[in-house]
Amino acid sequence: MTLTLERGQKLVVASHNEGKVRELRTLLSPFGLELVSAAELELPEPEETGSTYQENAELKALAAAKAANLWALxxxxxxxxxxxxxxxxxxxxxxxxxxxxFNNAMVKVHTELMQKGAMGPGQRTADFVAVLCLATPEGESACFEGRVSGTLVWPPRGDKGFGYDPMFLPEGHNRTFGEMTEDEKHAWAPDKIGLSHRSRAFSKFVKACCIG
Structure with a gap:
């Protein structure tokens, strides 16, 4: 399904997570959209009952779009x-x-890996996955997935980003996401694959939705 956004259009960023909202605002900033977050609109957070990233992204986008009567991402x-x-x-x-x-979450991941004896770099591989979903108040939606592979380090390194960023070392790099600036993580171009999972999903979203 092709959904087309226009410059100047108002779009709900359907999240109450300040880190996600900040990253999506950064990615969307060149496209002339009027952005408002679900938190700013005081929209309720739907229960994430899906069994996949796509199901949960779609659930959140559709709920925000219907509640605000606006397109939502x-x-x-x-x-x-x-x-x-x-x-x-x-x-x-x-x-x-x-x-x-997420400090507790990172400790939990590290503890479970220790219990499994997964201490070597080759045993601590992981993927960051992101799915973006654009939805309309009428119930139409389209989803886009991005993925980046890497290795988990301990102790965590860096105080940038959010979530598990400080323990995720992307493949081919010597700094964690927690040590990278937003520009380094999210830089993308139509003819270039971005580094972060979110920027890779975003690149597909931009091409499909004809913005920019």
Missing amino acids: ADDSGLSVDALDGAPGIYSARWGGPERD
């Missing part, structure tokens, strides 16, 4: 650790407990 993303059979995956935020404390 949602993100569902997470860390998939090979030695943990893909966990924490869609439950990445919930591994931080009720407060979504």
Whole structure:
């Protein structure tokens, strides 16, 4: 399905996660859209009952679009650790407990890897996955997935980004996402693959939705 955004159009960033909202605002800034977050509109957060990133992204986008009567863009993303059979995956935020404390979540990932004896770099491989979903109040939607592979390091390094960024070392790099600026993580171009999972999903979104 092709959904086309126009410059000047008002778009809801369907998230209450300040880190995600900030990153999506950065990515969307060149395109002349009028952005407002779900938190700013005081929209309720829907329960994430999907079993995949795509299902949860679509659920959030459709809920925000219908509640605000505006087009909405949602993100569902997470860390998939090979030695943990893909966990924490869609439950990445919930591994931080009720407060979504990602310091605790990173400790939990590291502890589970230790318990499995997965201490070498080749045993600590993981993917960051992001799915963006654009939805209309009428119930139309389109989803786009981005993925980046890397290795988990311990202790975490860097204080930039959010979530699991400080323990994720992307393939081919010597700095974690937590040590990179937003420009380094998210830089993209129509003819160039971005580094972060979110920028890779965003590149597909831009091409499909004809903005820019």
